Amino acid sequence: MLFTLPKLQLFEIGDNQMSGLIPSSITNATLLERFDITDNSFFGGVPSLAKLQHLWWLNLGLNYLGSNSAKDSEFLESLQSCSKLEMLSIAINNFRGHLPENIGNFSTLLREVYLGYNLLSGKIPVTLPNLINLDLFTMEFNYFTGTIPTSFWKFQTIETLDLSYNLLSGEIPAIIGNLSHLLELRMSDNMLEGNIPPSIGNCHNLEILDLGNNNLSGMIPSQVISLSSLTILLNLSENSLTGSLSEQVSRLKFIRQLDVSKNHLSGYIPEAIGGLINLEYLNLQGNSFNGTIPSSLALVKSLQHLDLSTNNLSGSIPVALEDMSLLEYLNVSFNKLDGEVPTKGVFKNATAIAVIGNSKLCGGISKLQLPPCQGSRYRKHHNFKLIAVIVSMVAFLLILSSMFALYKMRKRKNEPFSNSVSVDQLDMVSYQNLHQATNCFSANNLIGSGHFGSVYKGNLDSTDKAVAIKVLNLQKKGAHRSFIAECNALKSIRHRNLVKILTCCSSTDYKGQEFKALVFKYMENGSLDKWLHPDTESVDVPQTLSLNQRIRILIDVASAMHYLHYECEQAVIHCDIKPSNILLDNDMVAHVGDFGLARILSTINGTTYEQNSTSGIKGTIGYTPPEYGMGSEASKQGDVYSFGILILEMLTGRRPIEETFENGQNLHSYVKMKLTDKIFQMVDPVILYTEINGTRAAAENSMGNLTLKRSNADKCLHSLFKIGLACSVEPPKERMSMEDVIIELNLINNSFKID
Structure with a gap:
């Protein structure tokens, strides 16, 4: 009845709890100028709006709208008749199908278009840039394919362009550098290749440049690394970039986030990086940087997150880093660092720093469990009497230990075996x-x-x-x-x-x-199994784990496994990693237990031997790697397989072997099949309820900001599933290492910020 009002011009009911279908009678409100139903729970298809020729504002974002490819395409086609349209948002819905090929014939008044977080696919129409007055165009988190049209140079006034999280391929057109008004350019998480166009350096107003997680190669153009307008973000991570990090990075004086992790960069970390006075987040992880950690980093007083892990850095950790009062996370793992670990500032918190994989580090707080540092003051004195005494004592102890060993050997021959x-x-x-x-x-x-x-x-x-x-x-x-x-x-x-x-x-x-x-x-909170699979009949309120808690538990378990495999004097293979063997204390910190099937490995002359073998059992069906069933010995890679299955179980809420799996599927193959385009069909509903849907109510009215929280959750889930799959592949040698697992999980934990 509402849309039978012939003079209705404004309809705004955003940010409520309304649901249902959009009635076809909306077409009767021919004078309607503004239609805004954002942040509700409307569902189903949207009728043709061709008759609403006065419509200039259409906001359908943050609902569950979308029917099928044909009907959704028909709705989008109808917008061609809305010749006064200036703002269009269908973001965060379930729209399917392709964009109309004639989208360039839409209203030339269009200034903002939000298409992100849908199921749209196909190629970007070459006519799109005919909308020459666009200030903002976003289509992130869809399934668009093909290349970026070279006709994008027509977007002369565009300020925000977001093509991230799609399946785009080919090279980044050099004409992007002609978009002189650009403030924000995001193309991350696609399949783009080739070099980064130096012409991007012509975008003198650019504040955000995100090209991460593509297949880009070559060196970082000096025109980009010195683009002083970049004050918010420069992300070139997860590509195949080579060369060094130029001293010209000092031109990014006011940038807040700099990420060049997981490339093939080498050379020294430039001292000039200490001049980035507003820097809050710096990630150089996963490259081949060498030399020492620049002491100039201590000058960046605003720094909160610093990751230098998995490089070839040497020397000591600068003591001056203790004075960085805002630093909350420091990762220097898997380098060649030596010397004493500081104990003040961020170094006081064992959960805020990571130093594993540096065999020559010593000292630090006790929770790091590093060996004590040897005092240097005694090395400077050559007291020959002291040396003589030490030599005599060592000789005496050697003789005594030899006699004791001989005694024990004789005693063993005369005594029966004892478990004691x-x-x-x-x-x-x-x-x-x-x-x-x-x-x-x-x-x-x-x-x-x-x-x-x-x-x-x-x-x-x-x-x-x-x-x-x-x-x-x-x-x-x-x-x-x-x-x-x-x-x-x-x-x-x-x-x-x-x-x-x-x-x-x-x-x-x-x-x-x-x-x-x-x-x-x-352990007050029992086993992880009871949290993932609660007995709802015996518990009034089922226990639930948020996504944040699941990430922390995975980090805890991975840390324990890394310790067992690499940090013990003799490596320990657990052989039975599964939720029922992971216990949670009062603070929800995870503890790995039940070592009844564990193997202890000894290495002699480079060859690894099992010190003990408990029985023929090597784990639990579903968590046991396939090679164990073919007679292979217990191995670190076998534990990694079990951990991978654990990740998949924690994300899906499904056990490794279920009757619902079809055609001989297991949890690994089930997740692998659905990861590309059906991720939310397999995610544990508890996660979706507590995290994803929760972001709807918390989202801001501005469509430029409302996707931030959900994008973190989506990216986090994708990343976690990929780790789970990489750990549980069949060939043991192709499985992820625990070193890389810990690094990845910490990166996810520190970048996943959902309140």
């Missing part, structure tokens, strides 16, 4: 204490079960806090070896993301039967 050698570094607790702590192993205290036993919650007299007591079922084959394996794996390793073993029991119960148990720190 595996637990000699752990304090023991009696069966009676555990019996009392669990109220006689009451079913009310039972909190879980695993391969070889049951887990009870208890309270020991020796500790004020609750503990988890894993009682081995010794009737089950392999339980004895599981006990030994878990003791051996846990007795000498310490990491914030591993379950801490407190004590153990190797005794007999009240019936005289053999009894073995392990006592761990209790």
Whole structure:
């Protein structure tokens, strides 16, 4: 009835909670000038608007509109008759199909067009640049293909051009440099190739240039790296750029974000970078930069995020970085750094810095678990008496240790094998204490079960806090070896993301039967499995994990795995990474547990050997890599496979093997098939509800800003799925390394900013 009003000129109901179809009677409101229903829940197709010839403002953004390719194309075609149209937004909907080939015949008054976050496809119509008065054109997060039309030079007044997150190919036309009014140019996440046109340097008003994640090659043009108008963002990351980072970078004096990560850049990091006085975010990760970390970086007082990881940097970490009061994240992992790690400023927070992969670093705060630095003051003194004493003591200790080793060898020959050698570094607790702590192993205290036993919650007299007591079922084959394996794996390793073993029991119960148990720190929030797959029947309000929490959990697990594989004196292969073996403490920090299937590897003369083998079991079906089924030995790559499946499970909410998978599919093949164009059909609905839909209500009315939060979520999900797939490919040698996994996850965590 509303649109039967013949004189209706203005209809604005944006930012409400309205839903339903757009009635076809809208065509009766022939005097309608402004139609704005943004940020609601309208759905279905949009009728032809050809009769609304007075319409100059059309905003349908942030809804669920869109029907099918034919009907959506018919609606878009009808806009050709709206000859007074100045602003058009259909962003963040479900529109499909191609843009009309005659889009160039639309209203020449059009100044702003928002097409982003839809399912539009096909090539960019060559007639599009006939809309010569456009100030803004965005089509990000669609499926457009083909090349960028060279006719774009006609956009003489355009200020914002966003073609990012599509499937565009070919080279960036040099004519882009003719767009002298450009303030923002985004072409990231396409398949563009060739060199960066030096002509972009002619865009003297350009504040944002984003060409990241393409196939661009060649050197960074000096005209671009010295474009002083770039005050907000220069992103050239994830390409194949070569050469060095020119000293001319100093011309970007007022830039806030600079990202050239994941290229093939080399040479020194220029000292001139210290002159970027407004810089907040600097990412040089994943290149081949060498030399030292410039001390001039300490002059950039505004810097909040600094990533220099995965390069060939040497020397020490500049102590002056301690004084950067705004620095929240520092990653210098996987370089060739040496010397003492500072302890003040950002270095006080172990979660804010990453230094792994630098074998010669020492000192720092205790949580970094680096070796202590040797005092240099003693090296300067050549006290021959002291040297003589040291030599004598070393000789004495060598003789003593040799005698002790000989004694142990003789003793072993005369003594039967005993499991107690595996637990000699752990304090023991009696069966009676555990019996009392669990109220006689009451079913009310039972909190879980695993391969070889049951887990009870208890309270020991020796500790004020609750503990988890894993009682081995010794009737089950392999339980004895599981006990030994878990003791051996846990007795000498310490990491914030591993379950801490407190004590153990190797005794007999009240019936005289053999009894073995392990006592761990209790984790208040239980296993990750119960959060991903809650039992809704037994819980009034199901537990849910936000996307932010899932990312943090993945980082925790990856950190634990990296420690086990590369930072222990002897590498430990977990062999059973899965949600039920990941426990969450009161702060939702993840801890990897259950080392009953673990293997400890020893390396002798460059060859790796398994120190112990618990049983023929090497994991859980669905998480176990395919090569284990063909007789391959446990390996680090096998753990990586399990971790990849864990990522996919955490993102989809689906277990690795389900009856709903068709034609022999598993979780990996299911995700791989849908990743290109059906990502939101497979994402865990909890994530969509808490993150994606949540951004709708928080989005700003300005269409220039409302896509920012959702774009972060979309990019984050794509990146996480790619990591999960890269970790769980079948050929072990093609799987991602844990070093790269940690770097990628930290980058995602630091760039994903959804409130």
